[in-house]
Amino acid sequence: MQAYLDCVVCLVRQCLDASRMLTDKIEIQEKILRQVLLEISSMSFEQSPPYMALKVHRLIREIARDGDPYKEVKELFNRVALELYPELKEKIKGSPDPLETAVRLAIAGNIIDFAVSGNLDRNEVEKTIINSLQQPLAINKLPQLREAAREATSILYLGDNAGEVVFDRLLIEELQPAAKITFAVKGHPVINDATMEDAVATGLTQVVKVVSNGSDAPGTILELCSPEFQRWFKNTDLIIAKGQANYETLSEAAEKVYFLLMAKCPVIARDIGCQVGDMVVLHKNRG
Amino acid sequence: MQAYLDCVVCLVRQCLDASRMLTDKIEIQEKILRQVLLEISSMSFEQSPPYMALKVHRLIREIARDGDPYKEVKELFNRVALELYPELKEKIKGSPDPLETAVRLAIAGNIIDFAVSGNLDRNEVEKTIINSLQQPLAINKLPQLREAAREATSILYLGDNAGEVVFDRLLIEELQPAAKITFAVKGHPVINDATMEDAVATGLTQVVKVVSNGSDAPGTILELCSPEFQRWFKNTDLIIAKGQANYETLSEAAEKVYFLLMAKCPVIARDIGCQVGDMVVLHKNRG
Numbered sequence: 001m002q003a004y005l006d007c008v009v010c011l012v013r014q015c016l017d018a019s020r021m022l023t024d025k026i027e028i029q030e031k032i033l034r035q036v037l038l039e040i041s042s043m044s045f046e047q048s049p050p051y052m053a054l055k056v057h058r059l060i061r062e063i064a065r066d067g068d069p070y071k072e073v074k075e076l077f078n079r080v081a082l083e084l085y086p087e088l089k090e091k092i093k094g095s096p097d098p099l100e101t102a103v104r105l106a107i108a109g110n111i112i113d114f115a116v117s118g119n120l121d122r123n124e125v126e127k128t129i130i131n132s133l134q135q136p137l138a139i140n141k142l143p144q145l146r147e148a149a150r151e152a153t154s155i156l157y158l159g160d161n162a163g164e165v166v167f168d169r170l171l172i173e174e175l176q177p178a179a180k181i182t183f184a185v186k187g188h189p190v191i192n193d194a195t196m197e198d199a200v201a202t203g204l205t206q207v208v209k210v211v212s213n214g215s216d217a218p219g220t221i222l223e224l225c226s227p228e229f230q231r232w233f234k235n236t237d238l239i240i241a242k243g244q245a246n247y248e249t250l251s252e253a254a255e256k257v258y259f260l261l262m263a264k265c266p267v268i269a270r271d272i273g274c275q276v277g278d279m280v281v282l283h284k285n286r287g
Numbered sequence: 288m289q290a291y292l293d294c295v296v297c298l299v300r301q302c303l304d305a306s307r308m309l310t311d312k313i314e315i316q317e318k319i320l321r322q323v324l325l326e327i328s329s330m331s332f333e334q335s336p337p338y339m340a341l342k343v344h345r346l347i348r349e350i351a352r353d354g355d356p357y358k359e360v361k362e363l364f365n366r367v368a369l370e371l372y373p374e375l376k377e378k379i380k381g382s383p384d385p386l387e388t389a390v391r392l393a394i395a396g397n398i399i400d401f402a403v404s405g406n407l408d409r410n411e412v413e414k415t416i417i418n419s420l421q422q423p424l425a426i427n428k429l430p431q432l433r434e435a436a437r438e439a440t441s442i443l444y445l446g447d448n449a450g451e452v453v454f455d456r457l458l459i460e461e462l463q464p465a466a467k468i469t470f471a472v473k474g475h476p477v478i479n480d481a482t483m484e485d486a487v488a489t490g491l492t493q494v495v496k497v498v499s500n501g502s503d504a505p506g507t508i509l510e511l512c513s514p515e516f517q518r519w520f521k522n523t524d525l526i527i528a529k530g531q532a533n534y535e536t537l538s539e540a541a542e543k544v545y546f547l548l549m550a551k552c553p554v555i556a557r558d559i560g561c562q563v564g565d566m567v568v569l570h571k572n573r574g
Contacts (some may be wrong), residue, residue: 005303005313005320013296014323026292030332034294035326036298041321 007049010105050219068189077163101176108132109167111262138278160243162198188216219245235280294336309356337506355476364450389461395419396454398549425565439524447530449485475503506532
């Protein structure tokens with residue numbers, strides 16, 4: 001998906017948020033913001049939005065001398081999500097269709113927009129989870145995904161954010177046997193995306209094979225991933241891609257990709273053909 | 288009021304909106320956005336937000352070769368507000384305290400955020416008007432304003448937006464005698480701020496003396512106003528300043544200024560000490 005001019009505004013806001021997570025010093029926040037504005041002013045808008053995000057977040061980390069602005073937020077969200085795990089596990093076990101419930105919760109993990117704010121309101125999280133179990137899926141390719149998962153000999157699951165990986169773990173536990181699943185995390189920190197550290201912290205590595213995609217881009221920009229990851233991507237039967245950034249970077253990719261996400265911004269909702277707030281299990285049939 | 292880094296994000300969004308009002312051509316919108324980003328990246332953040340807005344909107348008009356992106360929107364809002372005029376006039380006449388009702392409606396004219404979107408929803412406007420008549424004033428210096436207006440021999444009323452001036456007209460008609468009132472509009476178009484053209488189009492010039500402040504800045508940046516306007520400002524007994532931009536530029540000004548506005552952004556709400564959405568009649572007592 002190509003970037004829209006709206007993505008520029010959103011990216012500037014994201015960078016200001018990142019700078020504030022990094023430091024309380026206004027003068028450093030200002031320095032980051034100015035450099036980001038300058039960088040974006042001459043950046044190509046031909047690529048997907050995560051490609052632009054990659055570039056500015058690299059810049060921020062450079063200014064921060066490799067500090068990770070999102071480190072604390074990610075740790076907090078991992079912890080909170082882990083506290084929810086037992087209760088969510090019960091919900092899945094007790095439901096008439098555990099796979100559907102797990103898919104809905106995996107999307108809920110994406111809805112609880114851990115990227116948006118450091119202020120985690122537990123009531124909001126509970127509300128989002130309850131909603132996700134009731135809200136209709138605006139695009140529902142779950143029957144096809146269910147079938148494809150059953151038939152696949154190998155599944156590559158592309159993770160999204162820290163915290164959210166706990167919700168992914170619940171889905172993976174339903175997508176048995178875990179032996180055929182590989183879970184991909186980012187190679188380096190970017191925004192609040194999950195890395196190997198988060199996979200370890202949330203116990204995901206004990207449930208499924210976890211690999212790094214070798215990249216520091218949000219989503220999955222294939223040409224920036226490691227050759228090894230590119231081979232996995234090519235050779236796997238089925239890909240489950242979580243979250244907006246994976247949609248933005250892979251919406252033109254192979255037919256074996258299923259997207260699980262909530263449309264959180266108007267640009268992506270328009271591209272998908274749904275409303276902001278919609279939950280979707282999306283599959284793009286080619287030809 | 289000094290700019291906050293949040294104002295930068297808001298300004299980038301405003302410029303994208305302006306570029307879209309100006310043209311449907313994405314390449315021109317992109318050109319404007321890139322130049323705005325470059326300009327802001329090296330701009331002083333020491334001034335008030337309207338000072339920054341002034342600079343980028345000048346830049347946009349330059350790229351647009353003096354075209355006014357907001358021309359059509361302003362004409363539309365003047366027309367819609369004029370259609371409401373008779374009904375609002377009746378509301379004031381029939382109310383137990385016509386001055387208070389007129390003040391509330393003047394603030395409502397500012398609430399109906401003509402700056403925010405070109406999509407004017409008539410139901411929303413009606414709802415805003417009804418709300419404005421019921422909602423408590425979070426800061427209520429109306430008794431003092433009422434007294435000051437009675438005692439003043441000259442009142443300078445600083446207008447804000449096109450469309451909104453119709454609501455100001457209603458208040459001016461209650462602040463009799465009109466002979467002692469002077470209404471100030473912008474010297475040149477900037478965003479959707481009212482200029483002499485709007486004052487004429489909405490019949491304001493038939494009710495009160497209307498003068499230009501000689502400036503193309505939002506709000507009232509005194510040092511950029513004409514010497515003549517500066518003298519009026521200095522010599523008048525009482526100043527009624529409408530809207531956020533006037534607050535941003537005059538919050539440190541003389542004690543004779545009363546601000547009528549709705550706090551529409553968190554930065555201004557924090558500065559005032561109220562909540563977003565609050566209506567205020569504000570007066571800063573010094574010492």
